[in-house]
Amino acid sequence: MTDPQDALAIGIDIGGTKVAGGLIDPSGAVVDQVRRDTPHRTTEPKVVEDLIVEVVEDLRGRAASEVTAVGIGAAGFVAADRATVVFAPHLSWRHEPxxxxxxxxxxxxxxxxxxxxxxxxxxxxxxNVQDESHVLMVNLGTGIGGAILVDGRIERGRFGIAGEFGHMQVVPGGHRCECGNRGCWEQYASGNALVREARSLVVSGSPLAHDLADAVGGDPLQLTGPMITEAARAGDPTAAELLSEVGTWLGTGLANLANAFDPSAFVIGGGVSAAGPLLLDPARDSFRRHLAGRGYRPEARIVQAALGNEAGFVGAADLARSAVAGTEQP
Incomplete structure (x- = not known):
């Protein structure tokens, strides 16, 4: 029988809009991958579970050898038992086994x-953080996900829910969040925030959004984050300004996290991170402006995730493989 640590594993990344899966070897290489879109705001957990099973079976059918484990990375609060999704703001799971x-x-x-x-x-x-001892991950997607790693160990908290940075309240009485509160960080520094602001300009008929409106035939609902990023790269000043605003909010939140956790590095992932310097340069400037004791303390590095959209399922697979092999640190 294959040593679990040397075997293939499948990782599944469940976001607010998709189920993505990868067949991952022990070096972290993606052997094959599959993606399915999730029905918008489905109220039936079984629909997403069916998609997960479909993706796993598809990938298992492509594997040249045994698959030792399946790791699931879910966008939500996962209990310390690593079995139950307690709450998923962008899906309908509530205490889902x-x-x-x-x-x-x-x-x-x-x-x-x-x-x-x-x-x-x-x-x-x-x-990009293999040599770092204290890392905070900030994932900018539909919302904001977060994670804490200290000395090679994921810190999950007493109840498994540590790292929910996106739901820090940064604007009292601000935009309503799907978690039920108002003014959460993810309402200002996520993909949803970027698209919301772009659409509001198009709806208002602002001449600043003329090019964005033309790109979608005047229908603001067709605007997406990747479209805004591409427009910014092509020189659209309004798209670049929208990304800069999100980056500024990102840097402000990172400064708060630095005060709480004092990490050596922040790694920024998720779909919005694909904007690269258009997002991260304003974030670094904002971080330096808002950091307590600035000028008198070491500054954490702010780096873009190297693995892009594959990071979620690569990590989920490796964590599952390590758990089966008994090598993951508790």
């Missing part, structure tokens, strides 16, 4: 974790 359900359907060891924990682990094992 996801691991038990999937083990019954797949017949393979399954481990569930927060998607940002999985992405952080991938960056630590194979990406």
């Amino acid at each position: 996801l691991r038990e359900t999937l083990v019954q359907r797949l017949g393979t060891p399954v481990f569930v974790d927060n998607d940002a924990n999985a992405a952080c682990w991938a960056e630590y094992r194979f990406g």
Whole structure:
């Protein structure tokens, strides 16, 4: 039998809009991958579970050798048992026994974790923070996910829910968040925030959004984050300004996190991070302006995730493989 540490594993990354999966070897290389879109705001957990099973079976059918484990990175609060999704703001899971359900359907060891924990682990094992001892991951996607890594160990907290940085309240009475509160950080520094602001300009008929409006035939609902990023890269000043605003909010939040955790590095992942310097340069400027004791303390590095959209399923697979092999640090 293949040593679990040397075997293939499957990682699944569940976001607000997609289920992405990868067949991952022990070096972190992606052997194959699959993606399915999730129905918008589905109220039936089984719909997403069916997609997960479909993706896993697809990938398992492509594997040249045994798949030793399946790791799930879910966008939500995952209990310390790494089995239950307690709450998912962008999905309909509430105390969902996801691991038990999937083990019954797949017949393979399954481990569930927060998607940002999985992405952080991938960056630590194979990406841009392999030499760092204290890392905070900030994933900018539909919302904001976060993770904490200290001395090679993911810090999940007493109840498994550590790292939910996106739900820090930064604007009292601000925009309503899907978590139920107002003014959460992810309402100002996420993909949803970027698209919301762009659409509001188009809806208002602002001449500043003329090019963005033309790109979608005047229909603001067709605007997406990647479209705004591409427009900024092509020289659209309004798109660049929108990304800069998100970056400024990002840097402000990172400064608050630095005061709380004093990390050696922040690694920024998720779809919005694809904007690179258009996002991260304003974030670094804002971070320096808002950091307490600036000028008298070491500054954490702010780096873009190396693994891009693959980080979630690469990390989920590696965590699952390590759990089966008994090598993951508790």
